[in-house]
Amino acid sequence: MNAYAASALIGAEQAAFICGGVGMSMATCRPGALPNIARATGCKVSSDRRVVTLILAATPGAAALDDVRRTATIAVVFTQPSTHRTLQLKGTDARIVPLEPGDHDLVERYVRAFAADVAAFGFSEAYMRALLAASPDDLVAVEFTIAAAFVQTPGPRAGEALAANA
Amino acid sequence: MKIRLESFRDCLDGGVPGNIATVSPDGIPNIAYLSQVQYVDSEHVALSYQFFNTTRRNILASPYAKAAVIDPRTAAHYRLSLQYLRTESQGPVFESMKAKLAGIASHTGMSGVFRLLGSDIYRVLDIERVPGQTLPAPPARQNLLAALRACAEAMHGHADLEALLTGVLGCLEHQFEIRHAMVLMLDAAAGRLYTVASRGYAASGAGAEIALGDGVIGVAAREGTPIRIGHFAAEYSYGRAIRESLESSGEAGRMATEIPLPGLAQVRSQLAVPIRAGGRTLGVLYMESPHDQRFGYDDEDALVALAGQLGMAIQLMPQGDGDEALVPSAPPQHARGPNVVVRHYAQNDSIFLDDDYLIKGVAGSIFCALVRDYLERGRVSFSNKELRLDRRIRLPDLSDNLEARLILLGRRLEERGACVRIEKTGRGRIELRVDRPLELVDIE
Incomplete structure (x- = not known):
């Protein structure tokens, strides 16, 4: 993986996709231990689409955050339940960063958007709020440069790596 | 913890x-x-x-x-x-x-x-x-252990296999709220399952067959394992088979030797549980529902336990070999009207009453033997024991459940409104009731 691709690996449409009402989970690892998983509750993409910031609850994500501190490697999967569209991003420079103004509102918007997408499957907003619940002071952010991106929508293109976008 | x-x-x-x-x-x-x-x-x-x-x-x-x-x-x-x-x-x-x-x-x-x-x-x-927030768990639909116990207790004391199966299907509805269910027995030699009893369908489907490995029932029997599906799955559904069979009915379909499997047209959940005893699969208990995700892991556990009990009960059921005192056969009294031609195709033991398909296979060979003895020797009374030993009846093996074949034959005759009926006249004894004069035609 090359953390310094010549241009962004995701396009504007893909950036909008991962910032929308989609499920987002991250995986981390460290030598000699099992990987860890944590669910994120919001995502931002930098204007040049090279850097992604995930917001997540620190308590349930403690082990994954610990891995980030040690190895800085990360994989994040985004999926839209209603379409199965799935994208995985990877990074090798992940770091924990402070929240920015507006991040709490971003989390609230995210919960509403994701709840709207899964409503058709019979999941109530109350259910989605429980699933994604995090106390505001428990939220942290993890930022990384997109080093690789893969289509993971089930089907013939699954696993295909995205090339750099001009 | x-x-x-x-x-x-x-x-x-x-x-x-x-x-x-x-x-x-x-x-x-x-x-x-x-x-x-x-x-x-x-x-x-x-x-x-x-x-x-x-x-x-x-x-x-x-x-x-x-x-x-x-x-x-x-x-x-x-x-x-x-x-x-x-x-x-x-x-x-x-x-x-x-x-x-x-x-x-x-x-x-x-x-x-x-x-x-x-x-x-x-x-x-x-x-x-x-760690995280949760919603309270919805109350359980029912207490499965209590339902299982009630069903297991109700299994005792049935006089014969027919009563046992009818009782179990009734229990499924009353204790488990499972309204659509059927019991199929396995003919291992033929690699097929045949429907013996059902509940919750417009037609009983008695005699309807499923090949080993076909759909949830066939796979459950072949693998000896429960098969459970929580949503409609075309490749495991019997709906298509039923539709096709309905489409082919009419003039051309009258000669068809397929009895449609009963089944819900809009099935969403299916559970097929093998009925086993002594390491052998005897048949399959099949349940279905028009609702998604009707059967969970706990339902599966309870119904596997129930099917185990049923397997034991079938195994322990006296094979209906009652007293052998030969009842003198009364000559047919009330057979009148025009003749009904009973056609017997030796190739697969299929039976037609005039142009109406009745049954095939082992049940067909039983019916043929009964009619032949009735016509040639004037007999109407038969014992299960003699039928089991009768060389004209091709039971796949000694352990085959003759009684299950008699049940489905009896049901078919009743459902077709046939001029011949078989009735139980005591433990292990049946009697042929014939309303019209019969003529048996054997076709090679």
């Missing part, structure tokens, strides 16, 4: 797809969605292997993985530490996952994309309950 897999296995039945995280040999994590996690036993789960992807490459290099699953009712969140052991591409776990995946694929618009290549068996090393 150690968390047991059983305490949250409903999470595995889908609703919220889980995730699996793995690591490549060079230390890069990977995360993917799981379309299916199957509970195998208290220490093992199986994940569906559908594509050769990074997850698979990683676990083949290093067998450790972590999975996250979420309760679709309470939003409780669990993480499982896993160790990959092996991949199974046949057998009970594979077949039950394959059937379930067909339902999941169809429900999620992924038919033709999801295809099970194997069941990856993982040891569960640790279970972690992730």
Whole structure:
């Protein structure tokens, strides 16, 4: 993986996709231990689409955050339940960063958007709020440069790596 | 306290797809969605292997993985530490996952994309309950243990197999609120199952056959394992067979020797449980519902236990060999009107009454023997014991359930409004009631 691709690996449409009402989970690892998983509750993409910031609850994500501190490697999967569209991003420079103004509102918007997408499957907003619940002071952010991106929508293109976008 | 897999296995039945995280040999994590996690036993789960992807490459290099699953009712969140052991591409776990995946694929618009290549068996090393908010669990629909106990107790004291099966199907409705069910017995030599009893359908379907391996019933019988599907799955549904059979009815269909399997046109949940005794599959108890996800793991457990009891009860049921005192056969008194031609095709023992198909196979050969003795010797009274030893009746083996064949023959005659009926006249004895003069024609 090359953390310094010549241009962004995701396009504007893909950036909008991962910032929308989609499920987002991250995986981390460290030598000699099992990987860890944590669910994120919001995502931002930098204007040049090279850097992604995930917001997540620190308590349930403690082990994954610990891995980030040690190895800085990360994989994040985004999926839209209603379409199965799935994208995985990877990074090798992940770091924990402070929240920015507006991040709490971003989390609230995210919960509403994701709840709207899964409503058709019979999941109530109350259910989605429980699933994604995090106390505001428990939220942290993890930022990384997109080093690789893969289509993971089930089907013939699954696993295909995205090339750099001009 | 150690968390047991059983305490949250409903999470595995889908609703919220889980995730699996793995690591490549060079230390890069990977995360993917799981379309299916199957509970195998208290220490093992199986994940569906559908594509050769990074997850698979990683676990083949290093067998450790972590999975996250979420309760679709309470939003409780669990993480499982896993160790990959092996991949199974046949057998009970594979077949039950394959059937379930067909339902999941169809429900999620992924038919033709999801295809099970194997069941990856993982040891569960640790279970972690992730801190977070949950909703209260909805109350259980019913107490399955109480229902099971009531059904098991009601199984005692039935005089014969017909009463036992009728009783069990009644219990399923009253205790388990399962309104559509049938019992099929296995003819192992022919590799087919035949319907003996049903409840909750417009037509009983007595005599309807399913090939071993065909649909949920056939797979459950072949593998000796329960098969459970929570959504409509075309490739496991019998709806199509029923439709096709209805379409072919009419003039051309009158000669058809297929009895349609009863079944819901809009089936959403299916559960087929093998009826076993002494390590042998005797038949299948099949249940279905027009609702999605009607049967969960706990229902499956209760109904497997019930089917085990039923298997024992069938095995212990006296084969109806009652007193052998020969009752003098009274000559037929009330057979009048025009002759009815009983045609017997020796090739498959199929029987037609005039132009109406009645039955084929073993039940057909029984009917032929009864009619022949009636016509040639004026007999109307028969014992199960003599029928079982009768060389004209091709019972596949001694252990075959003659009584089950007599039940379905009796039902078919009744449902067709036939001019011949068989009636029980005592333990292990039947009598032929003939309303019209018969003429037997054998066709090679």
